[in-house]
Amino acid sequence: MTQAYVEGPMQEYLEDAASNRPAPGGGSVSAMVGALGMTMAEMALNFTIGKKKFVEVEEKAKALLSAISEARATCQACVDRDVSAYGEVSAAYGMPRATDEEKKARTAAIQSALKTAMQPPLDTFRAVAGVMQAIRDCVDVANPNLISDVGVAAIHARAALEGARLNVEINLAYLKDSDLVAAVRDEIEKESNRALKLAEETHRLVTCRVAGGE
Amino acid sequence: MTQAYVEGPMQEYLEDAASNRPAPGGGSVSAMVGALGMTMAEMALNFTIGKKKFVEVEEKAKALLSAISEARATCQACVDRDVSAYGEVSAAYGMPRATDEEKKARTAAIQSALKTAMQPPLDTFRAVAGVMQAIRDCVDVANPNLISDVGVAAIHARAALEGARLNVEINLAYLKDSDLVAAVRDEIEKESNRALKLAEETHRLVTCRVAGGE
Numbered sequence: 001m002t003q004a005y006v007e008g009p010m011q012e013y014l015e016d017a018a019s020n021r022p023a024p025g026g027g028s029v030s031a032m033v034g035a036l037g038m039t040m041a042e043m044a045l046n047f048t049i050g051k052k053k054f055v056e057v058e059e060k061a062k063a064l065l066s067a068i069s070e071a072r073a074t075c076q077a078c079v080d081r082d083v084s085a086y087g088e089v090s091a092a093y094g095m096p097r098a099t100d101e102e103k104k105a106r107t108a109a110i111q112s113a114l115k116t117a118m119q120p121p122l123d124t125f126r127a128v129a130g131v132m133q134a135i136r137d138c139v140d141v142a143n144p145n146l147i148s149d150v151g152v153a154a155i156h157a158r159a160a161l162e163g164a165r166l167n168v169e170i171n172l173a174y175l176k177d178s179d180l181v182a183a184v185r186d187e188i189e190k191e192s193n194r195a196l197k198l199a200e201e202t203h204r205l206v207t208c209r210v211a212g213g214e
Numbered sequence: 215m216t217q218a219y220v221e222g223p224m225q226e227y228l229e230d231a232a233s234n235r236p237a238p239g240g241g242s243v244s245a246m247v248g249a250l251g252m253t254m255a256e257m258a259l260n261f262t263i264g265k266k267k268f269v270e271v272e273e274k275a276k277a278l279l280s281a282i283s284e285a286r287a288t289c290q291a292c293v294d295r296d297v298s299a300y301g302e303v304s305a306a307y308g309m310p311r312a313t314d315e316e317k318k319a320r321t322a323a324i325q326s327a328l329k330t331a332m333q334p335p336l337d338t339f340r341a342v343a344g345v346m347q348a349i350r351d352c353v354d355v356a357n358p359n360l361i362s363d364v365g366v367a368a369i370h371a372r373a374a375l376e377g378a379r380l381n382v383e384i385n386l387a388y389l390k391d392s393d394l395v396a397a398v399r400d401e402i403e404k405e406s407n408r409a410l411k412l413a414e415e416t417h418r419l420v421t422c423r424v425a426g427g428e
């Protein structure tokens with residue numbers, strides 16, 4: 001891959017993801033869903049900032065937008081970083097294993113590549129979890145005409161979080177560094193619980209408002 | 215918009231979605247998330263079909279792939295159909311309303327445009343709900359090496375379903391055709407319950423297998 005997927009046609013990314021190529025896989029796709037979720041909160045805030053009607057929350061809206069845009073940038077980068085990292089894992093598994101020396105080198109390379117491969121979904125997870133409160137705050141801050149888009153942001157942020165988590169876990173299952181495994185498991189468990197509650201709260205609040213015809 | 219978004223760079227779609235343009239909005243983005251979810255089930259099946267090891271489930275895998283690829287085609291089409299339909303709603307709201315005649319014409323145009331605008335998210339919803347059982351079946355049929363991707367498919371299919379539903383509901387809230395509103399509400403309520411259960415079951419089964427290191 002010479003060109004970054006985010007710079008290329010969506011159609012091509014979707015075709016490659018669906019095909020029998022190892023990548024893009026679940027980590028990349030979940031990063032993309034995270035980026036898509038963030039855009040909806042950004043749009044809601046961009047329809048708030050600069051409008052007289054919402055001048056009282058302008059500073060708050062700007063701060064939310066800044067945090068959420070940064071999370072999108074991380075997710076967008078992970079769309080392609082995940083593809084590259086996956087290539088390293090494949091290369092390590094393809095190493096020779098005829099002698100004990102080779103086996104040892106291969107095992108070390110696989111372990112190193114798995115750690116590298118875990119990083120993009122972990123970064124996606126952290127970026128999305130880190131702005132779940134900001135997305136929740138959009139319910140109170142953003143232009144009410146875009147309330148359903150805030151709900152869509154929360155729904156897709158949640159999916160990105162869960163998809164990224166699954167891709168962290170698939171790497172953890174093969175990693176032998178037990179201290180690292182325990183630390184990451186602990187982090188994703190705690191953060192998931194916190195972030196999922198916020199996503200559900202946001203979704204519920206939005207559904208109530210939409211049902212009321214605003 | 216002259217070019218379809220799915221044919222253009224992902225980066226551009228994300229920027230336009232995040233910006234203060236009315237579209238792409240939540241309906242389009244949810245259709246995109248649906249397409250992304252489908253690709254992961256397709257990939258898992260494409261790593262199953264044609265392999266000696268899975269010859270016993272080959273026919274079943276092909277049938278699942280065909281259904282899921284069709285659902286992806288519907289979602290991909292809705293990425294752009296949602297943008298076009300939203301344009302009609304904006305145009306209708308922009309109609310003159312100085313006289314009673316004008317008001318009547320504007321109201322009729324808005325109601326008609328809202329019905330049109332509801333269709334793409336409803337089609338996304340139906341396409342995704344229609345293959346949730348197929349995605350669930352991938353847990354038993356697809357190559358176990360891709361189990362986490364089947365989980366990612368279920369997670370993003372669920373998000374697409376919920377995001378599309380919210381965009382159907384925002385239109386229902388303003389539609390005056392009470393028979394249509396009641397019929398659609400009834401359909402999405404029933405189908406959501408069924409499809410969400412399947413998505414959760416799939417996610418749970420995949421999480422157990424991943425935790426077991428397969």
